[in-house]
Amino acid sequence: MxxxxxxxxxxxxxxxxxxxxxxxxxxxxxxxxxxxxxxxxxxxxxxxxxxxTRQSEAELAEVFQVLAALEALAGELAALNATEAEIARIATMTAELRRSYDETDRPTYFRINQAIHKAILHAAKNESLAKSHELLAYRVQRARYQANLTPERWRAAVEEHEAIANALATRDAANCATLMKNHLLRKFASISAQ
The missing domain is CATH 1.10.10.10 (Winged helix-like DNA-binding domain superfamily/Winged helix DNA-binding domain)
Incomplete structure (x- = not known):
């Protein structure tokens, strides 16, 4: 609620x-x-x-900047360290994400979205990174859920996830890092515009 x-x-x-x-x-x-x-x-x-709780835009900006950096690192490390099975699982979840978007099922979309981000963090194989991310992620959970309220932003978010899955599949660490960082920063930009 x-x-x-x-x-x-x-x-x-x-x-x-x-x-x-x-x-x-x-x-x-x-x-x-x-x-x-x-x-x-x-x-x-x-x-x-x-x-x-109320969150100021300044607080959200700070947290999203740090999360974007952490997710960039997670994307880079996942592209380098993920097993083929982990990459295949992320690709499968990304297809499920697209399906939940096509069915306009926001709760399922959000659950799958969170699972994809967790899977990428796990595939990075860096426990310190995962723990640091988890501490901050709770602080912006509500904002992340509400980031895709417009049809345009929601569609773009799905396409961003598909590009991330592709960068993982091709093991393009630099591109995956950039895509992950930009994905989070675009979420914050859409929240700020509301």
Whole structure:
């Protein structure tokens, strides 16, 4: 609900409404809210409840710049270090990504998109890179989900993924790095334009 914009930044969580909607008691709901707070999607305010976090454009710009650099490195290393099976798996997921786009299935698209980025990070074979990326990725998860709201940006994102898969398949490390970096920077540019 947060990622899809059903709950807006600054909005207070209505625990009673959510317990009814999900058919759970307050205890599991509050545990879920703690997890979401740890991921930076909401803030727990003592004696006031949970509020959806707001992110400034400056904060997003900083995080996206660092993530773009990390993803560029991941693309370069993956092109050099990935097994043929990992490259084939990324190609398969990229075809599934295209299919979810063609079916305008945003939740599936986002899930596959995240899986592709994780697979590329894994294929880079650099644990420090993966851990650094994971720490920052949570901070912009909502923004990444909402980056492809326009049909034009969504289509471009699919085409960017296809180019990345091709660069991996041809083991073009420099091109893969550039494509990965530009992919993230274009996501941020589309968010800034909203």
């Amino acid at each position: 947060i990622l899809e914009g059903q709950l807006q930044p600054g909005e207070k969580i209505n625990e009673k409404l959510l317990t009814t909607q999900f058919g759970v008691s307050r205890t599991p709901l509050r545990e879920a809210l703690k997890v979401l707070a740890a991921e930076g999607l909401l803030e727990l305010i003592p004696h006031r409840g949970a509020v959806i």
